[in-house]
Amino acid sequence: MSTEKVYPVPAEVASRALIDEAKYKEMYKRSIEDPEGFWAEQANEFMTWFKPFGKVMDYDLKKGHIRFFEGGKTNVSYNCLDRHLETRGDQTAIIFEGDDPNVDAKITYRELHEQVSRLGSAMRDLGIKKGERVCIYMPMIPEAAVAMLACARIGAIHSVVFGGFSPDALKDRIQDSECCAVITADFGKRGGKSVPLRANVDKALASCPSVRNVITVKHVGEEIPWVDGRDVWYHEITAAASADCPPEEMDSEDPLFILYTSGSTGKPKGVLHSTGGYNLFTAITHKYIFDYQEGDVYWCTADVGWVTGHSYIVYGPLTNGATTLMFEGVPSYPDVSRFWQVIDKHQVTIFYTAPTAIRAVMGQGNGPVEKTSRKSLRLLGTVGEPINPEAWEWYYHIVGEERCPIVDTWWQTETGGILITPLPGATALKPGSATLPFFGVNPKVLDTEGKEIDGPCEGILAFDTPWPSMMRTVYGDHDRFISTYFATYPGYYFCGDGCRRDEDGYYWITGRVDDVINVSGHRMGTAEVESALVLHEAVAEAAVVGYPHDIKGQGIYAYVTLMTGVEGTDELKKELNKLVRSEIGPIASLDVIQFAPGLPKTRSGKIMRRILRKIAASEVDALGDTSTLADPSVVSDLIDHCPVLK
């Protein structure tokens, strides 16, 4: 809105940036008017093709049919490594900063190429074939990137599972895609504590018959159990394998990876991304959105267990020959200055993190920031959830000292890369807005009937044309792909987010319109948490909603109806929390549990979550119509016993 604060692009930023406003407008227009011409040119500029592609794009969104660069042959690991050897073999590809501030390392492109080739050869020696699935369950160490690239090199489809997921969650994911191998580490380290990754794998594998081998990185060095015939050490097999590992020639549409993500219903879905389009889109977005130039040191604080780590720690930056920093630790260890100390230590120029991390360090005051220099920084970014203007302003004024533009990047696991974002040299910023679409991205706002609305408006964010890195299917369930994303509004990709478009055409993401919640930037289906809760014998029914949380963005609020005669004690709350953590992982810790004798239901028995959300958010004056409830009196009981009502 015109009353909102606007930060114009400073002249010196515009003149130094790769793209200024005029160039953005010209390239954007071209990309929308002639997408095939635009994407063909970019695909040849950003990637190396072993064999040129034929048709640039082919799609029918009603059928969930999306194809880019068909007929083209390439290999993502070749684009990330081999082709850089001549020009930048001795340049640092990965800077590793350990959980322990005394541990760090630098890996050149030549070294990374050799490590990836050795692991690729070793995997081939183990009999892993193109098209087979390999699960990667790793801490944030360079070997995680090596494992991803080695899979890409031999055409195996990786499925990275975040190291914070429980053995049960890991098991579900391994089973769903029938992985033939798991690459893991003995232990991970975060905030000074050990995470028993390999022990978790052993628990998961008790019911995963598809897994033939476990490759373990010796990271912490403590004893782990050993299963003969199944287990191999990473360092032993890579030392024994050939450093010559010719990259598999992949079709542009061959799968590159699967990444599980939560939806409104059912178990997490295996989002499948393919080769050519994903490679191009992550590279072009990384270059122009982060204005990546020679000599920059780029740091994205995500974990490779999430899509942000895939696209903007590994694939995008390495395709562009960048120097990318991998951080094993957490922002608060050894103390809350850690981010800024790491920036000074490695002279980071571009820093990309999540609003939840910004809010957490902001809560500790300016001191821990101001005692560091941060002079190397020239650009800041955020991702994962809406950033509240207060956190934006703090990030801009205190962290960036008003010198660094902030790119607030909107995208999803499904989109593969950033779709709505400022370009630092081109876009005036409004705190809290993800601003404008990237090249080739044409957002639409729909009303609840699915009709497009023009001009300034509020509605549902949707897209009627694909971009190269759009997901291609739900692994093993194309019908679910169609019903989740293309059936709600036929002809459109439905992303699940609402948005507002202002008079300058800027987009403001208003949050999910479905039963997905976003806790500290981690996406969770309320149904998943509910399924975990009802496993407990004392629980008759559970309904889970998100509610506003100062640091996490959203917290998890569970309404639990107990079996008749069971008493709702604090002890039981602890047990329920433990159960959810063991079913999903520590990221699913419940913030509030309210024992509720009844839940608000319609006469047909459907839980009215709208009412539960309002109570959890302390908006009891805005409950709306409750007359259709089977028993309206349950509402006042819920309000009377709500532990957080303000």
Ligand code: WT7
């Ligand atoms: C959901 C996707 C994008 C990679 C990490 C999360 C929310 C993401 C923003 C943003 C407002 C955002 C949306 C989206 N989201 N970025 N800049 N502003 N909301 O990926 O786990 O697939 O979650 O995160 O609700 O749908 P994800």
